[in-house]
Amino acid sequence: MKKIFNPGTLLLYFAAAIIVLAIASCSKNDITAPPLSFSTPNQVKPATSGGMAEIKLTVTGGQWPYKYFIVPEYNWNAGDNIYDMLLLHDFSRLYRYTYFKNTIGVSPGTSVNPKYYWVAVQDILQSAYVSGSNMMAWWKRVAVYDL
Numbered sequence: 001m002k003k004i005f006n007p008g009t010l011l012l013y014f015a016a017a018i019i020v021l022a023i024a025s026c027s028k029n030d031i032t033a034p035p036l037s038f039s040t041p042n043q044v045k046p047a048t049s050g051g052m053a054e055i056k057l058t059v060t061g062g063q064w065p066y067k068y069f070i071v072p073e074y075n076w077n078a079g080d081n082i083y084d085m086l087l088l089h090d091f092s093r094l095y096r097y098t099y100f101k102n103t104i105g106v107s108p109g110t111s112v113n114p115k116y117y118w119v120a121v122q123d124i125l126q127s128a129y130v131s132g133s134n135m136m137a138w139w140k141r142v143a144v145y146d147l
Helices: 007-025 073-077 082-087
Strands: 037-039 053-056 058-060 066-072 103-106 115-123 140-144
Touching (some): 053 140, 066 073, 066 103
Antiparallel strands (some): 053 103
């Protein structure tokens, strides 16, 4: 059986090769996005006494999708010791405190003694310094009181 040269097939392979090369030559730095920033209240309270409170992170800029980190303070300095791990760029336990929505329910302390949470946001471009020696310029501490 004789193979017949098909110019259409050759053109299809050529177009696919061009697309693959174009995608491979792009890097995350080729995407221009406004600088990533986020805000959250310094204090939150639940809607009802003894109920869950919500920490809401409002994000601007960066490149979606975002990851939201909310770490209870007892796991920040002790327990999972996230602070020391992040100083060394070790993310092996951070997944436990990673969310893909911007509002997270958390348990409050008392009306006098709050529970504290450390929060941050990262985008797909890895724009934020969530680890290393400058990370505390990015992370924010939130006090969660009961009513």
